[in-house]
Amino acid sequence: MSGAREEILARIRTATGRSSTPADVDAAYAALPRGYLRAHHDPAATDIVALFAERAADYRAVVERVRQDDLADAVARAVTALPQVIAPADSPSVIPRIVVPDGLPPGWLAALPSADMIVRDDPPLRARDLDLITGVVTGCAAAIAETGTIILDHGPGQGRRALTLIPDFHLVVVQAAQIAPDIADALTRLDPARPHTLISGPSATSDIELIRVEGVHGPRNLHILIAA
Numbered sequence: 001m002s003g004a005r006e007e008i009l010a011r012i013r014t015a016t017g018r019s020s021t022p023a024d025v026d027a028a029y030a031a032l033p034r035g036y037l038r039a040h041h042d043p044a045a046t047d048i049v050a051l052f053a054e055r056a057a058d059y060r061a062v063v064e065r066v067r068q069d070d071l072a073d074a075v076a077r078a079v080t081a082l083p084q085v086i087a088p089a090d091s092p093s094v095i096p097r098i099v100v101p102d103g104l105p106p107g108w109l110a111a112l113p114s115a116d117m118i119v120r121d122d123p124p125l126r127a128r129d130l131d132l133i134t135g136v137v138t139g140c141a142a143a144i145a146e147t148g149t150i151i152l153d154h155g156p157g158q159g160r161r162a163l164t165l166i167p168d169f170h171l172v173v174v175q176a177a178q179i180a181p182d183i184a185d186a187l188t189r190l191d192p193a194r195p196h197t198l199i200s201g202p203s204a205t206s207d208i209e210l211i212r213v214e215g216v217h218g219p220r221n222l223h224i225l226i227a228a
Contacts, residue, residue, distance in 0.1 A: 006022060009022065009025060038182065038184040039184065039185065040182055041145060041146060041181040042181075043181050046145075046181065048145045048179050048180075048181050049065070049145070049176050049228065051146070051181075052144070052145035052148060052174075052179045052226070053226060055145065055146070055147060055148025056149075056150075056200075056201070056224055057148075058148060058201075059148055059200050059201020059202070059222075060204075060214075060222075061148075061201050061222040061224050062221070062222070062223045062224065063226065064078075064224070064225050066225055066228075067227070067228065068227050071173070071225065071227045074225050075137065075171065075173065075225065078171050078223050079137060079169075079171055083134050084118075084133050085118055085119065085133070085135045085137055085171075086118075086119045086120075086121055086125070086130070086133045086135070086136045086159075086167065087118060087136070087137050087138075088121055088138060088156075088157055088159030088160075088163060089120055089121040089122030089124070089159070119133060121159060121163060127162065127166065130162060130163070130166045130167070131166055133166070134167060134168060134169055135167050135168065135169030136159070136164055136167045136171070136219075137171045137173070138157060138158045138159055138163065138164060138170070138171070138172055138173070139156075139157035139158055139172070139173050139174075140152055140158065140174055140178060141153035141155060141158065141178070141189070141190060141194075141196075142178050142179075142180055142186045142189045143178055143180065143186070144179075144181075144183055144186045145179050145180065145181050145182070146182045146183060147183065147200060148200055149199065149200045150172055150174065150198070150199040150200075150224070151190065151196055151199075152164060152197040153190060153191060153194040153195065153197075154195055155194065161197055164199070164218070164219070165217070165218045165219075167219060168220050168221060169219060169220075169221045169223070170199075170219040170221070170222050170223070171224075172199075172222070172223070172225070173225050173227060174224055174225065174226050175226075175227050175228075176226060176227065176228035179226075199218075202214050202219060202220050202221055202222045203216060203217045203220065204216075205217065
């Protein structure tokens with residue numbers, strides 16, 4: 001026990017007329033009931049994927065549920081109108097000049113007008129060059145149905161944090177199995193040693209007059225593909 005804490009507790013004991021020892025205090029603290037509610041949604045009784053889609057849409061994200069077989073075409077449709085799209089360099093699936101994030105089959109390129117629109121972040125682009133890129137395509141580490149939140153740990157297929165903060169459009173592929181019903185469940189799926197970025201809808205802020213402005217601190221457009 002630190003000296004400062006012991007001194008404070010001693011003053012409290014003197015003021016309250018109690019003569020408990022530090023061990024007594026620690027024992028009483030440990031005995032406090034902690035029947036915390038860790039989950040609000042039972043996966044057996046709740047459509048977790050539908051709940052995540054609903055909550056994410058509440059944040060003004062564009063949400064699509066697609067079959068795994070249709071994922072490639074869905075990704076291509078979502079980004080084909082963009083001038084340039086960047087993909088993480090650390091994805092295990094590599095095509096010449098192109099890196100396909102985890103969970104994206106190579107066929108997603110078929111519908112694109114030109115492979116030249118895909119930029120590989122290898123070597124890492126400078127901020128000024130990254131600012132010229134319109135969109136980014138990544139996977140994710142987990143997602144939370146309760147809050148409609150996507151979690152990136154910047155592992156394979158997710159890229160460095162700058163990739164998902166600077167481009168104006170962020171397309172995220174979420175596998176249905178990655179969706180946790182509640183926050184506590186999602187946290188157990190993450191490595192606490194990794195950096196985590198939590199995304200709940202497009203970047204937005206409000207001034208004192210509550211005027212909403214999007215795209216100030218990150219992508220103005222968030223598009224989510226839920227693959228099952």
